[in-house]
Amino acid sequence: MNNKFDALKDDDSGDHDQDQGSPKDSEKEKTEDEEQNSSRKKMSVPGAGEHPLQYNYTFWYSRRTPGRPASTQSYEQNIKQIGSFASVEQFWRFYSHMIRPGDLTGHSDFHLFKEGIKPMWEDDANKMGGKWIIRLRKGLASRCWENLILAMLGEQFMVGEEICGAVVSVRFQEDIISIWNKTASDQATTARIRDTLRRVLNLPPNTIMEYKTHTDSIKAWVDFHGLVNPSGGC
Incomplete structure (x- = not known):
């Protein structure tokens, strides 16, 4: 899996070919879109009759080779944006075509972050969080990921703008779920996120939950790899 479409399922239904028009029409529409977007940043907007979300979000995908040294540059090159959405309907259009985490192989990650926030430790929205x-254990990632992102999109955490995004990391021996917030020093907020996370994932009482600041993540990575500013991961 080397590009952003590798994380999407094959679709033989033909739905993706509808409403595309002739090649000339498509080229004309593409040119018009490029002209419009050149003067302003393109943001996702709900379609007519759709149900808007409180925030816009972006799906990202990354796959890394275990044991290979990482850096900010290599991480940024490796993480691919799948697409952004602003409504319930747009979310399901992406999600219904995406491979489930439990079916991913190797060292792979799905990221779902608010639009405009990169899934990286040093992003302005993340760096103090x-x-x-x-x-x-293996076999739980797909269900937990779906429950987590639906809770996030549905604003079940009730912590205002604190939530930045969520990550599911598929590894060989285990899988990892994480949810990122802006302010690590706000203990009341992090406690509320923990309690909501435990509820929406229906976690057993003895489940180990670890909170880690991004500053500590960077320090641990640097100490282990001897790298400077390695960038975000799971």
Whole structure:
């Protein structure tokens, strides 16, 4: 899996060919779109009759080779944007075509972050924050990921603008779910996120949940790899 479409299922229904028009029409529409977007940043907007979300979001996908040294540059090159959405209907259009985490292989990650926030430790929205981490035994990632992102999109965490995004990391021996927030020092907020996370994932009482600041994540990575500013991961 080397590009952003590798994380999408094959679709033989033909739905993706509808309403595309002739090649000339498509080229004309593409030119018009490029002209419009050159003067302003393109943001996702709900379609007519759709149900808008409180925030816009972007799906990202990354796959890394285990054991290979990482850096900010290599991480940014490796993470691919799948697409952004602003409504319930647009979310399901993406999600219904995406491979489930449990079916991914190797060292792969799905990221769902608010539009405009990169899934990287040093992004302005993330750098003072942290994340709750839950390590899962194999076979649970798909269900937990779906429950987590639906809770996030549905604003079930009730912490205002604190939530930045969520990550599911598929590894060989285990899978990891995490949710990122803006302000690591706000203990009341991080506690509320923890309690909501435990509820929406229906976690057993003895489940280990770890909170880690992004500052600590960067320091641990640097100490282990001897790298400077390695960028975000799981």
